[in-house]
Amino acid sequence: MAHANWRLEGDWIKNCNCAFGCPCDFNAPPTQGECKGFLGMRIVEGHYENTRLDDLSFFVVVHFPGPLHEGNGQAQPLIDERASPEQREALFEIMSGKHSAEGTLFHIFNLIVTKMHDPIFAPVTFEFDQSARTARLHMPGALESSVEPIRNPVTDQPHRIRVVMPEGFEHLEGEVASADIQSSGAIAFTTQESHSTLAHVVQTPDGVAA
Numbered sequence: 001m002a003h004a005n006w007r008l009e010g011d012w013i014k015n016c017n018c019a020f021g022c023p024c025d026f027n028a029p030p031t032q033g034e035c036k037g038f039l040g041m042r043i044v045e046g047h048y049e050n051t052r053l054d055d056l057s058f059f060v061v062v063h064f065p066g067p068l069h070e071g072n073g074q075a076q077p078l079i080d081e082r083a084s085p086e087q088r089e090a091l092f093e094i095m096s097g098k099h100s101a102e103g104t105l106f107h108i109f110n111l112i113v114t115k116m117h118d119p120i121f122a123p124v125t126f127e128f129d130q131s132a133r134t135a136r137l138h139m140p141g142a143l144e145s146s147v148e149p150i151r152n153p154v155t156d157q158p159h160r161i162r163v164v165m166p167e168g169f170e171h172l173e174g175e176v177a178s179a180d181i182q183s184s185g186a187i188a189f190t191t192q193e194s195h196s197t198l199a200h201v202v203q204t205p206d207g208v209a210a
């Protein structure tokens with residue numbers, strides 16, 4: 001099946017309520033039995049067909065009542081309010097999974113989500129430093145999150161750990177860090193010192209290219 005021509009390259013963040021090391025990456029059940037979190041990216045360079053998506057951000061807040069592969073998930077897209085109607089439609093087309101190969105991120109996502117909440121369009125403040133393991137996301141009325149390095153419990157020094165996933169469908173290599181989250185949209189929850197992954201990714205219709 002021919003897919004639409006699209007490509008997204010940029011700064012990827014995944015923060016959730018689990019313990020450091022995101023059990024989903026290891027095909028293990030969520031730390032607390034359910035998954036609450038968000039993922040998304042700031043697009044450094046991207047397009048959907050002829051529509052440019054450079055310098056826009058999008059995120060998706062999710063809730064799964066159990067392991068992700070069991071489905072029954074809820075999701076709510078959060079889109080940079082600066083996106084034009086054409087750009088918004090382009091992002092929704094990519095997220096729909098209709099233009100992605102079987103087994104890739106957006107294809108899988110739409111198989112396991114059964115309820116999609118109305119999107120929120122809001123201004124985005126996004127600071128991201130993968131090497132320092134720090135980030136900050138602010139979307140008024142929707143989502144707040146901050147990321148800092150995991151701390152050694154004895155010395156309080158920054159602790160570095162990296163996850164490499166040669167066959168990953170979300171990212172191939174990411175820095176693991178500590179996240180605080182306050183989600184106030186349709187899927188409301190808070191966390192402190194929970195899991196974060198920061199990565200640089202290239203997503204295509206055929207999956208992760210880098």
